[in-house]
Amino acid sequence: MASVSVRGVSKSFGSTPIIDGISLDICDGEFLTLLGPSGCGKSTLLRIIAGLERQDCGTIEVAGSKVDHLRPKRRDVAMVFQSYALYPHLTVSENMALPLRMRRLSALQRLPVIGALLPNTHSVSAEIKTEVARAAKALGIDHLLARKPGQLSGGQRQRVAVGRAMVRHPAVFLMDEPLSNLDAKLRVQMRGEIKELHRRIGVTFVYVTHDQTEAMTMSDRIAVMLDGQLAQVASPQQIYTSPADRRVAELIGAPKINLLEATPRGEGLLAVAGSTLALDSKLDGGNNITLGIRPESLQFAERAGLNTLTGRLRYVEHVGADLFAHVDVPGSSEPLVARLPVELASSLQSDQSVHLRVRREQALLFSADGRRLSEGDDQFTQLRSCAG
Amino acid sequence: MTLHMKILAGVVRHIILLTTGSLVLAPFIWMVSLSLKPPAELFSSSFTLLPEHWFAVENYTKALTAAPLPRFMLNGVIVCAAILLLQIIICAPAAYALAKIRFAGREVIFGMVLIGLLIPHQVLALPLLILCYWLGILNTYAALIFPFVVSPFGIFLLRQFFTSIPDDIIHAARLDGLSELSIVWRIMLPMSLPAVIAFSIVSVVSHWNDLFWPLLVVQTQDFMPPSLGIVTFANAEAGNDYGPLMAGATLVVAPLVICFFAAQRWFIDGLTAGSVK
Amino acid sequence: MTSEQSATVDRQLRIDTGSAETLAGYALIGPALVLILVLFILPTGAVLAIAATDWHLGAKTLSFIGAANFTSLLADPAFRAALFNTAAYSLMVVPSTLVLGLSLALLIESGKTLRAFYRAIHFLPFMTSLAAMAIVWEMLLHPTIGLVNQVFAAVGLPTANWLRGESTVLPILAVIGTWQSLGLALVLFLAGLKAIPQDLYDAADIDGADGVLDRLRLVTLPSLAPVSLFVLIVVTLRAFAAFDIIQVLTRGGPGDASVMLLYALYRESFEYFRTGYGAAIAVVFLVIVIALATLQARVVNSRASHP
Numbered sequence: 019m020a021s022v023s024v025r026g027v028s029k030s031f032g033s034t035p036i037i038d039g040i041s042l043d044i045c046d047g048e049f050l051t052l053l054g055p056s057g058c059g060k061s062t063l064l065r066i067i068a069g070l071e072r073q074d075c076g077t078i079e080v081a082g083s084k085v086d087h088l089r090p091k092r093r094d095v096a097m098v099f100q101s102y103a104l105y106p107h108l109t110v111s112e113n114m115a116l117p118l119r120m121r122r123l124s125a126l127q128r129l130p131v132i133g134a135l136l137p138n139t140h141s142v143s144a145e146i147k148t149e150v151a152r153a154a155k156a157l158g159i160d161h162l163l164a165r166k167p168g169q170l171s172g173g174q175r176q177r178v179a180v181g182r183a184m185v186r187h188p189a190v191f192l193m194d195e196p197l198s199n200l201d202a203k204l205r206v207q208m209r210g211e212i213k214e215l216h217r218r219i220g221v222t223f224v225y226v227t228h229d230q231t232e233a234m235t236m237s238d239r240i241a242v243m244l245d246g247q248l249a250q251v252a253s254p255q256q257i258y259t260s261p262a263d264r265r266v267a268e269l270i271g272a273p274k275i276n277l278l279e280a281t282p283r284g285e286g287l288l289a290v291a292g293s294t295l296a297l298d299s300k301l302d303g304g305n306n307i308t309l310g311i312r313p314e315s316l317q318f319a320e321r322a323g324l325n326t327l328t329g330r331l332r333y334v335e336h337v338g339a340d341l342f343a344h345v346d347v348p349g350s351s352e353p354l355v356a357r358l359p360v361e362l363a364s365s366l367q368s369d370q371s372v373h374l375r376v377r378r379e380q381a382l383l384f385s386a387d388g389r390r391l392s393e394g395d396d397q398f399t400q401l402r403s404c405a406g
Numbered sequence: 407m408t409l410h411m412k413i414l415a416g417v418v419r420h421i422i423l424l425t426t427g428s429l430v431l432a433p434f435i436w437m438v439s440l441s442l443k444p445p446a447e448l449f450s451s452s453f454t455l456l457p458e459h460w461f462a463v464e465n466y467t468k469a470l471t472a473a474p475l476p477r478f479m480l481n482g483v484i485v486c487a488a489i490l491l492l493q494i495i496i497c498a499p500a501a502y503a504l505a506k507i508r509f510a511g512r513e514v515i516f517g518m519v520l521i522g523l524l525i526p527h528q529v530l531a532l533p534l535l536i537l538c539y540w541l542g543i544l545n546t547y548a549a550l551i552f553p554f555v556v557s558p559f560g561i562f563l564l565r566q567f568f569t570s571i572p573d574d575i576i577h578a579a580r581l582d583g584l585s586e587l588s589i590v591w592r593i594m595l596p597m598s599l600p601a602v603i604a605f606s607i608v609s610v611v612s613h614w615n616d617l618f619w620p621l622l623v624v625q626t627q628d629f630m631p632p633s634l635g636i637v638t639f640a641n642a643e644a645g646n647d648y649g650p651l652m653a654g655a656t657l658v659v660a661p662l663v664i665c666f667f668a669a670q671r672w673f674i675d676g677l678t679a680g681s682v683k
Numbered sequence: 684m685t686s687e688q689s690a691t692v693d694r695q696l697r698i699d700t701g702s703a704e705t706l707a708g709y710a711l712i713g714p715a716l717v718l719i720l721v722l723f724i725l726p727t728g729a730v731l732a733i734a735a736t737d738w739h740l741g742a743k744t745l746s747f748i749g750a751a752n753f754t755s756l757l758a759d760p761a762f763r764a765a766l767f768n769t770a771a772y773s774l775m776v777v778p779s780t781l782v783l784g785l786s787l788a789l790l791i792e793s794g795k796t797l798r799a800f801y802r803a804i805h806f807l808p809f810m811t812s813l814a815a816m817a818i819v820w821e822m823l824l825h826p827t828i829g830l831v832n833q834v835f836a837a838v839g840l841p842t843a844n845w846l847r848g849e850s851t852v853l854p855i856l857a858v859i860g861t862w863q864s865l866g867l868a869l870v871l872f873l874a875g876l877k878a879i880p881q882d883l884y885d886a887a888d889i890d891g892a893d894g895v896l897d898r899l900r901l902v903t904l905p906s907l908a909p910v911s912l913f914v915l916i917v918v919t920l921r922a923f924a925a926f927d928i929i930q931v932l933t934r935g936g937p938g939d940a941s942v943m944l945l946y947a948l949y950r951e952s953f954e955y956f957r958t959g960y961g962a963a964i965a966v967v968f969l970v971i972v973i974a975l976a977t978l979q980a981r982v983v984n985s986r987a988s989h990p
Contacts (some may be wrong), residue, residue: 091891103882107905120891437819500715509708522723533726556718615812633814655815
């Protein structure tokens, strides 16, 4: 078990910067997710931690000591790849045994015939076999040990890849989009299994994904990466309710957060979409800002009033328990999306005028350059280091 | 690996590859070298790459005049061009029919194409020779061209490509009023340009270089393609006149080598695909 | 779109009804079909038929002799020599082409510089006229003025009249055959190496198999196994079809020391005019080729189903 520290790491491919001065502390035993759109540098950062890629500057520490000079096998990390990267010509048990064989047997002992004749080979091999069997049993793949990867389903391959990482008892688990090749149903199931695995073995997990649901459901903390930089590092709940900037707010949440141009009128008043909202914030008049409202922060209102926005209903989407009302409001080309109880369906007709009340304590304000403007500013910075 | 070891490994790699590369190229280098030298220098015991006395003009002039080398080259161009043109005209519609049109017997016909793909040409040489004799085309361009006008490999390769073109494009073309034949020429072939190029390279290279079939059906120099021509040249009067002989060989080899270096990627991809047949 | 319109469109899409489509199909494939019948299928039948006769090219009469040609082939020392030589030649060409092709491919791929250049120069012999280059090889191997003997003499190695010696002729032809096929094997191996996913090497790094030999044994060679089998068959087929170098360089000599299958076929059919006998050799050759090609098809299929 070990903490991982990333200190001032940068990396460019040619003249294209991929990672731009990232610092991040991952606590011992923590499940940390690197979340971001494709191309944001999250996989590269993971590969730098693994030692598969070399950073241009900065250092990586595992358990408090620098590992920059160490090759991947000496870093005490294991990795699960997006493609699983199982050796196609080896059986499941051989795949899982390989990292142990490479560590515990000498080059001579690994030779096919000669190796068997050397002292110790047999006992070490037997020991490895037991450990592989134990790991396989824990993952429910003990009946597959004799098969080759080509004969396995996607979910089974995924488990084998996890098993190969697990047998070594590494200090850190690195996972690079391990679920993205699975179908939706299996993904949900494996999400639970990986989380359960983390809870059981309690080592540090660094998990890369572009899927916000995976990040939200599995992580202790999420590190949101955008354009090679960390936009925010915080718990899933904080990332959602208190995003550090506009891009993070847009990245998390489905349907996406509603963003409206707004003009402060002073005394906590805000002109937005033809209405005036009264918010508690101490805003100076003048500069235009952006108001972010999540769909569930809008309530249906019978008539216009304080803190309501008025618009024309474009259409309604039913998603079971709830419905999403798409409402055109003045001054915005995109319709506002409100999550409303399904009982309202009968009273909503296309093209009718609707009033939506904003839950003002959940409204998010962003400055023109995208930074968050509100009371809880301090909590983002504080969460960059381990909470303990 | 330390930096020093990396540099060392790189140097070793280049040394080995340059050595094997020059061994592989040695016949070409020697061919060109001899084609530049006067007879006296050929027999000198010390080998030099470049001649002391340049004799290139004399050797190449003799190669071009003593034997009808320009004629061989022209024959090669005529035969290769005619074969390729006819192959595409005949194979493309067939490949289109096999890929995109449903009709009774399609599988059987495709089976025959595969059989044709499998049979080495030399096995069929005897009946084909008799056929050419019956047709009275022995010792003409026709004998060199006729047996190759349909290429099972061409049909096979184009069919593979045509199959991957979406049906919707064909449907759209039919709605636009194109006939089936114009769909082949104006839609399928342009969309399959890589396959057409690969096939063209395989076809031209193999017929420019073919010795077996021309040896059987052509007796007079008037119709000999380059490979047979240069072999005949070597066996005839020039047999011991090495300078002009090497100049002739250089001229026979040069056109394809030049094309190869101009379009290396296409040649390598095309000929590797061709090796499957 | 109304149903009437869509019906019209449907008809146009399907070029009217089934019979019209069938007709179009036959019209398009007709010329090719006739030519395949005339140039491939019927001649194959003819070879099989002629192989069962005692026909001499040009003779007015022939009689059916069943399998007699094949039994006399087996007894014919010249044919047995041809079979033996072809096998011996292939046994020299195929392993050396594979080993050299694979080693050079690994070496080229191990660095980043000049890859295309090295690939090109090693590939060059594969696409040049072997007949023309055979003439150059004859010069290289010339007993007195040939470069080979000059170099061998200079460094103190034994010289020989390579193409005229019974024991040297096959090995030297195998050298030329390897020289020609090497580029093909190299390029196929390079393509195979490119297809190995980088993830496998990364996994090997993390699992601790990061030495050159470990990576080779764990990832590279197993991944290349299907390609290798494929290269093996392609190169074997080429080796069995060797003809140009024999025709130009040795004419099967000295004695029958370098007669191979295709040259025996050529000699019997077109020089000795023992056409029925030649056709029997063609049948033997065909059987060998079909066996190898069937194996090849299996390899290709199994590669397609287990990526």
